[in-house]
Amino acid sequence: MPIPPAETRTAASAPAARGRQATAEPESRYDRQLARVLEHAAKIFCDKGYEGASMRDLSRACGMSLAGLYHYFESKEELLYRIQKHAFETIIENAKARLASVSDPEERVRVFIENHLEYFLANKEAMKVLTHEDETLKNGRGAEIRAIKREYYRICFDLLEDLKRKQGLQFPVRLAVLSLFGMVNWIYTWHNPRVDADAGALGNEMSEIFLHGLVQNENGRKKVSKSKP
Amino acid sequence: MPIPPAETRTAASAPAARGRQATAEPESRYDRQLARVLEHAAKIFCDKGYEGASMRDLSRACGMSLAGLYHYFESKEELLYRIQKHAFETIIENAKARLASVSDPEERVRVFIENHLEYFLANKEAMKVLTHEDETLKNGRGAEIRAIKREYYRICFDLLEDLKRKQGLQFPVRLAVLSLFGMVNWIYTWHNPRVDADAGALGNEMSEIFLHGLVQNENGRKKVSKSKP
DNA sequence: ATTAGAGTCGAACGAACGTTCGGTAAGCTC
DNA sequence: GAGCTTACCGAACGTTCGTTCGACTCTAAT
Numbered sequence: 001m002p003i004p005p006a007e008t009r010t011a012a013s014a015p016a017a018r019g020r021q022a023t024a025e026p027e028s029r030y031d032r033q034l035a036r037v038l039e040h041a042a043k044i045f046c047d048k049g050y051e052g053a054s055m056r057d058l059s060r061a062c063g064m065s066l067a068g069l070y071h072y073f074e075s076k077e078e079l080l081y082r083i084q085k086h087a088f089e090t091i092i093e094n095a096k097a098r099l100a101s102v103s104d105p106e107e108r109v110r111v112f113i114e115n116h117l118e119y120f121l122a123n124k125e126a127m128k129v130l131t132h133e134d135e136t137l138k139n140g141r142g143a144e145i146r147a148i149k150r151e152y153y154r155i156c157f158d159l160l161e162d163l164k165r166k167q168g169l170q171f172p173v174r175l176a177v178l179s180l181f182g183m184v185n186w187i188y189t190w191h192n193p194r195v196d197a198d199a200g201a202l203g204n205e206m207s208e209i210f211l212h213g214l215v216q217n218e219n220g221r222k223k224v225s226k227s228k229p
Numbered sequence: 230m231p232i233p234p235a236e237t238r239t240a241a242s243a244p245a246a247r248g249r250q251a252t253a254e255p256e257s258r259y260d261r262q263l264a265r266v267l268e269h270a271a272k273i274f275c276d277k278g279y280e281g282a283s284m285r286d287l288s289r290a291c292g293m294s295l296a297g298l299y300h301y302f303e304s305k306e307e308l309l310y311r312i313q314k315h316a317f318e319t320i321i322e323n324a325k326a327r328l329a330s331v332s333d334p335e336e337r338v339r340v341f342i343e344n345h346l347e348y349f350l351a352n353k354e355a356m357k358v359l360t361h362e363d364e365t366l367k368n369g370r371g372a373e374i375r376a377i378k379r380e381y382y383r384i385c386f387d388l389l390e391d392l393k394r395k396q397g398l399q400f401p402v403r404l405a406v407l408s409l410f411g412m413v414n415w416i417y418t419w420h421n422p423r424v425d426a427d428a429g430a431l432g433n434e435m436s437e438i439f440l441h442g443l444v445q446n447e448n449g450r451k452k453v454s455k456s457k458p
Numbered sequence: 459a460t461t462a463g464a465g466t467c468g469a470a471c472g473a474a475c476g477t478t479c480g481g482t483a484a485g486c487t488c
Numbered sequence: 489g490a491g492c493t494t495a496c497c498g499a500a501c502g503t504t505c506g507t508t509c510g511a512c513t514c515t516a517a518t
Contacts, residue, residue, distance in 0.1 A: 030464080049365075051280035055506060067508075068466045076506065106444065132361070134418065136278075163443065171443050175434050178419050179412040186411025189363065205404050213442030214392065214400050215335065259494080284476060296478075297496045305476065 034072045037062055038086075041079045046125040050080055050133045080133060081141040087126040088148045091119045095155060105163040106211060112159055113210070114203035116184050121191065121199045128188040153177065180210055263301045266291055267315075270308045275354040279309055279362045309362060310370040316355040317377045320348045324384060334392040335440060341388055342439070343432035345413050350420065350428045357417040382406065409439055 040061040044053045055076060059066045073079055095115045102108050120127045137145055156177050164173060183206055196202065269290040273282045284305060288295045302308055324344045331337050349356045366374055385406050393402060412435055425431065 033465090049278065049280055051278055054504075056504085065467050066506090067468075070507070071465060136281075160443070167444060169443060169445075171438065172434055175431070176438060176443060178415065179435060179438055182413070182415025183408045183411040186407065186415060190407050202404070205401055206408060209400065209405060209408055209439070209442070211442045211444045213438070213440045213445070214389070214398060214405055215396060215440045216398075216442070216445075262495085283474075285474085294497045295476090296498075299477075300495060 030072075037064075037069065037072050038079070038082060042083050042125040042129055045080065045083065045129045045133065050076075050129070050136050077137065077141065080129070081137060081145065083126050084130050084133070084137070084145050085148065087119075087123060087130045088145065088152065090123075091116065092148070092152050092155070094119060095152075099155075099159075105159070105166045109159050109163055109211065110203070110207045112156060113180070113184060113207050114200065117187070117203045117206070118199040120184065120187060121193075121202075124188065124191070131185050131188055153181075156180065183210065259301075266293075266298065266301050267308070267311060271312050271354040271358055274309065274312065274358045274362065279305075279358070279365050306366065306370065309358070310366060310374065312355050313359050313362070313366070313374050314377065316348075316352060316359045317374065317381065319352075320345065321377070321381050321384070323348060324381075328384075328388075334388070334395045338388050338392055338440065339432070339436045341385060342409070342413060342436050343429065346416070346432045346435070347428040349413065349416060350422075350431075353417065353420070360414050360417055382410075385409065412439065 037058070041053075041058055044057050044061060047053070048057065055066055055069065058079075059069055062069065073082070095112060098111050098115050099108055102111050134149075136142075157173060160173050160176050160180075163169065164171065187202075190196075197205070266287070270282075270287055273286050273290060276282070277286065284295055284298065287308075288298055291298065302311070324341060327340050327344050328337055331340050363378075365371075386402060389402050389405050389409075392398065393400065416431075419425075426434070
């Protein structure tokens, strides 16, 4: 949930997180405010889209003046960049950590899917911004985000290729990866926490569809005995 | 590809398509120009997003003055509405027509998927606008588009429920529908006509993944004999 | 008590936005 | 060829946009 403390300071030169004794406190006032701003920005970009959202909307949401906001970043574009970068880096980090302890190829795919859904649903706003505004950033920042995205794609690709090789399967890996991303990313258009299951259950069900399909004859796992022949 | 002739005139009161003899010519000058405008609008909304696209962009693309454009519609919002409505109605119409002659439940799902992909790839720009700007329209027009969307969803839902019942399967239908839409709609983010297969081939491959999954053991259709045990 | 700078603000900048207005030139009907 | 309509345009309307500027307050170190 928390959008991150500053890491790198790109606006005016400013203090690193220094508490009262320079060591104890992890979050300076600046860091806390910046995190607040990023969180509200994610919410607003999510609701109205990057282009449709105005800095005045953000100012209102943060309870801070328009000019005051610019103490924490240098442009609207940087806000989008920060939100996207943090979301992507975190989901990749989480995926790597979870995959490290799983070796069965099929199970690894399941873990990847569940990790994706879990982070997605826990950070719905940032992830919608990541997904929806995927071509918005241009030039340097856009290239950086696209590189991170490619890394994430690659992780999934390798997972599926490994599965294919070890189990001697036959399917187009690129298309499988992109179909999987479609399935899991599309969730931002429909998921309603009051109606739909949580990440764990959805992950299992989606994994089942993706790995074994709707129709699983000859195997019995999906087929159910019917009273009428 | 062609965005449609006028159907209903919503701007200033204006002539219906009347040829020189009121019967022979199907396309008046007005209809042709309107179609041109809608086509360019779809392209621009697709490239820069609805909010990011300006009427001046459209004016430039059409080679027509800003004021002149408004002869053909009453607002930017109406443009989006027209594009979305036409795309949705056509894809539904096509789906119904194709499904009418197919009775096998599994084959019907395949036909639905292939129809979707075929229209999607043949009308990439309008379909990206439909997919990407899906929450943009508000009030009356938004409600109307959402109703059409619900109808399309319903067709797919019924298809899958029929498959489930007739084959005695067990899967969550709502999730299956939404996963399928995710798979097929996501295509606008990645499809490259110079790299990727055409709608027919992609439809087959996606249908295979969706219906039978990546891993299809015990059945041999997917498993391939390996030299090493 | 003085100073430095972090944090914040009101007010404004120029640019861009969607839309409208008054007008004109061409085409059609009588 | 008068009269009406369609198709289009230049210029501008009022608004909103992202961003900046100079000044103020508060805190904390000198």
